Amino acid sequence: MGWWIERVVPRLTHATLDNPVVAGYRRRVCAGLTGDVLEIGFGSGLNLPHLPDAVRSVVAVEPSDLAWEMAQDAVARSAVSVTRGGREAESLAQPDDSVDAVLVTFSLCTVRDPAAVLGEARRVLRPGGRLHFLEHGLSPDEGVRRWQHRLNSMQGRLAGGCHLTRSAPELVESAGFDLTEVEHWYVPGPGMSKPWGYVSRGVAAPRPA
């Protein structure tokens, strides 16, 4: 399984998520990012082409060496300075109040401990900073949810720990953020793809203590 997760999952993920439909969603989630951005689960760098000019730097948090290697072409093409700033977002090396925005796309589904990751996101955000997220997750439709629960453990085994049953907006709110923008939709496709295709995009502000 180590070989599958290390050598195959990053390539499968890139192949699945590198397409024009998802690129349109990436543009939406990246809109409004400014300054120094920390990206959780950087993967193969698919968000880089969608960063607005107002972004100054990106710190990439990514455990997979292969994904980071695959990102190098995009990193070289990017107008923004990109550095790898750690592996597991459950415990970040960055100081408190050190970034203007945190970006996370299709990764809250996979991280070991989403509450810890979001707690760290909150900690490193400067006052006025925002969390931008784009995630697939738990559908509000009962029939789809049933399938998501049935397929969840298989998904986890095949896709490196990915869950179909997490709700990003709920996780974000439980971690002490207020949602300032949120929208949901199904990725276009056949009905049987719905367990993987319920997507939420949002922007969230740390709730004042």
Ligand SMILES: C[S@@+](CC[C@H](N)C(=O)[O-])C[C@H]1O[C@@H](n2cnc3c(N)ncnc32)[C@H](O)[C@@H]1O
């Ligand atoms: C489905 S991929 C998404 C990649 C990228 N964000 C994208 O939108 O194309 C999930 C990513 O989260 C990373 N990941 C898994 N556990 C993590 C953790 N604890 N902290 C940070 N990233 C993690 C994986 O290595 C993988 O690159």
